[in-house]
Amino acid sequence: MGKSPASYIGGDFSRIDGPLKCSGRAVYSSDFNFPGLLYAVPVCATIASGRITGMDTAKAERMPGVHVVYTRHNIGPLHRPGKGDGTIDEKRPPLSDDTIHYWGQYVALVVADTFEQATDAARHVKVSYQEDTPDVSTQLAAAEKPDVDTERGDPESAFASAPVKVDHTYRSPPETHNPIELHASVAVYDNGHFTLYETTQSTMNHRKVMAAMLGVPQEQVKIIMHYLGSGFGGKLWPWPHALLAAAAARNLERPIKLVVSRKMMFESVGHRTNTQQRMRLGASHDGKLLSLQQDYLWTRSREGDYKENCGEATGFLYSTPNLRVTAGYARRDVGYPTAMRGPGAVPGLYAVESAMDELAVALDMDPVQLRIKNEPKVDETNGHPFSSRHLVECLTTGAEKFGWDKRQAKVGSMRDGDTVLGWGVAACSWMAQRLPAQISVQLNADGSAHVASATQDIGTGTYTVIAQMVAQLTGIGLDRIEVKLGESTLPPGPLSGGSMVTGSMVPATDEATRAAISQLLHTATGSGGHFAGVSADQLTLSEGRVHRKDQAPDDGVPFGKILADARVDHVSGKGQSKGSGDDPKEKKLSIHSYGAHFVEIGWQPDIARLRVRRVVTVIDGGRVINTRTGRNQIEGAIVMGLGMAMLEDTEYDSRNGAPINSNLADYLVASHADTPEIDVTFLDYPDYALNALGARGIGEIGLAGFAAAVTSAVYHATGVRVRDLPVRIEDLLNAPEQSAA
Ligand code: MOS
Secondary structure (H helix, E strand, O other): OOOOHHHHOOEOOOOOOHHHHHOOOOOOHHHOOOOOOEEEEEEEOOOOOEEEEEEEOHHHHHOOOEEEEEOOOOOOOOOOOOOOOOOOOOOOOOOOOOEEOOOOOEEEEEEEOOHHHHHHHHHOOEEEEEEOOOOOOOOOOOOOOOEEEEEEOOHHHHHHHOOEEEEEEEEEOOEOOOOOOOOEEEEEEEOOEEEEEEOOOOHHHHHHHHHHHHOOOHHHEEEEOOOOOOOOOOOOOOOHHHHHHHHHHHHHOOOEEEEOOOOHHHOOOOOEOOEEEEEEEEEOOOOOEEEEEEEEEEEEOOOOOOOOOOOOOHHHHOOOOOEEEEEEEEEOOOOOOOOOOOOOHHHHHHHHHHHHHHHHHHHOOOHHHHHHHOOOOOOOOOOOOEOOOOHHHHHHHHHHHHOHHHOOOOOOOEEEOOEEEEEEEEEEEEEOOOOOEEEEEEEEOOOOEEEEOOOOOOOOOHHHHHHHHHHHHHOOOHHHEEEEOOEOOOOOOOOOOOOOHHHHHHHHHHHHHHHHHHHHHHHHOOOOOOOOOOOHHHEEEEOOEEEEOOOOHHHOEEHHHHHHHOOOOEEEEEEEEOOHHHOHHHHOOEOEEEEEEEEEEEEEOOOOEEEEEEEEEEEEOEOOOEHHHHHHHHHHHHHHHHHHHHOOOOOEOOOOOOEOOOOOOOOOOOOHHHOOEEEEEEOOOOOOOOOOOOEOOOOHHHOOOHHHHHHHHHHHHHOOOOOEOOOOHHHHHOOOOOOOO
C-alpha cells in the first residue's frame, strides 16, 4: 500500500531483510556450499618473530581425506599489490617467504574432504623455527620526530604561561574485533574466473585487491557478500585467508571453504592498535582554552602503513588560539592493526575528553559549561564554516534529559543506598563524507521495483534505507521494493565504512529513481497509452500511481498497469553520486557529526562492583532516515563503548608474542547483562551539504567519547582517574576512603 512520499523518510521502519534473518533463510558467506567442496585449514606460526627453518608435511599429507598441504613451495603465484590496486593492510602475499612477523601468521594450508580432517592434519604439520625474542610491549616511547597533523598559534609558550593546566598521558590497549560471524571465504574457480563468497565490507575493493594479488584481470573476479554478521572495520579490507582459499581453488579446481577460527581472529585479521596520548591543556581561570596539545602514538606491525588518526576531531572540537596535534608510531611483532569502529576518533576522543574533564576539575568548573564556553564559531583548523553543528544543543538537551542540574560536584558525594554514584559527560564527533556511488532502479510491470548496487549491508540497515529512499520518490510500498546488494557485478557502490553509505547513496538513488520515473511517464503518454496526448511533465508518480499533477493519485493508474498495458516489462534508470572530496563547494565546508554522552555509574565498594547504570546520548547526525535502525546503531556503539571502557583488552604474552586471551571467555566484550537503559535522542537537523535528504550518516559516533564519559563518572564516584583503559576493579580497590554523604 502506498503512503504519502515524505513519510518514508525519518520514520521507524523494521528491516526489510529481518524476516530472512530471523527465519535462517539469509545466506551468509560461509553458508555457501557447492558440489565437490573441500575444506581448507591454515597452519599458524607458533612464534612471533624469526624464521621458518624446516617443515615436515609428510605425515599430514598421508592422513585420511587430505588432498594437499600448501607451503610456499607449491601455493603458486600470489603477487604483492601495487599502487592503485585497492586497499589491504597486509600487503605481503601469504606464504611468500620464511620470515615470521607475528604469532599466528599462516605458514601452510591443509586441504581435505572435511573440516575435521583438515583441522587434524594441520596439527600434524611439523614446523621448526629460529626464534628471535619478540617485542609486543604496549609501552611506547615518545616519538623523536613526530608528524605534525595540525597546528596553530604557539601552543608551547601559551601552555607554559597558562594559569591553569593539565598534563596527562592516556593509554588504550589493543582491542580485537569480535563480530559474531567469523571471517570466511568460499572460493570457486572456473577456467580462469574466480567467484569469491567473502565476509567483506567492500565488494569492489575486495575484487580489485584479489585480482591484483591473484594476477588476473578484475573482470575475472566476482565478489559476493549478501549478509554480514557484522565487521566493525575488521572486514573492510581483504586478509590472507581469502588469498589462500582462492589460490587453493585455482590450484585444485575445486570449490574451497576456509573459515577463520575465533582464535585466529585474534591473530591474522587485524585489531585496533593500542594508543598512548599525552594531552596538555592550558586555560584561563574562567575556563577559556588557551592551548591544546595532543601527542599521540600507536603501534604498527613490522610492515604496513596503518595510521590510527587520533587527532581527527581535535582541531575543530573546541575553540583555542594555540593547538598542536602530533602523531608517531612504533613497530612491534604483532599482527596488522586496522580500522576498528570509529578508528582514530574513538581512542583520540577518549584522551581529549578525559583531559577536558580533568581541566574542569582543575578549574572547579562544571564539565558541561567548560565545553559550552569553548564552542568555536568556525572550524579553526582551516577557517571554514560548519555545514551544521549543534554540539551545544546536544550538551544542553542531554543535561536536561539526564537531570545534570542535580549533580553534586564533590567526589563521592552522590549515593543510592550503599552505592556510590558517579556522573560523567563527554562530547563526540565523527566525520561525514560522501563516497562515489552508483545504483540502478527498475520499475516492473508487476508493480514491483528492483534496486541494485554493489554496496553492502553489513548489518546496519542499508537494504532498508535504500528501499525507503525509492519508496519516498515513488510511493511504492517497501514490501514491493526488492533491493539487491553485495555483488561486485552490480553498479559499483561504496565500501561500508566510516558511517558513509547512507549519505553517499542518497544522490545516486535519487537520480536513478527519477530517471526510471521519467521513462515511466514517457511510456504513459505514448500512443494508445492511458495518458496518450498528455505531456509527460503534466504527470507525476505518487502512491505508486501515475496521475495528472492537478488530480489525486486515486484518479490515476497503478504504474504496473501502465507498463503492462503498453507491453513494456520494465523501465529503469541509473544514478551516480560523486564523492564529496570532488566538490569544491563542499571542500570549503567543515562537515561533521556531533554528540554528547551522559553516564551514571554505580560503585559498590563493599563488593567491588562497578556498573554503568544509566546512559543518555544525544546525536546531531543530520536527518535520520530510519529512526529504528539509526537508534540501533547508536545503542550498539554505546554497548561497544562500554566494553572499551570497562572490559576489552588484548593481552600479548611477552615471552612468545601470542595473544593469550584469544577467545570469547577470556576476551571480555560487553553483553546485554552489562547494558543499562540507553536513552538515545537525535536532534534531527537536516544537513544539506552532503545530499538532498540532509543525512550525514550515523553509527561510529556512538562509540566516540563514550569511554571518557565512563572514566569521568568513575572519577566522580571514587576519586580515581583511570588513564589506562579498561577500568579495572583493581584500580578502584585503592580508592581513597569515601566520606559518607
Ligand atoms: Mo568502520 S571501522 O569504518 O568499518
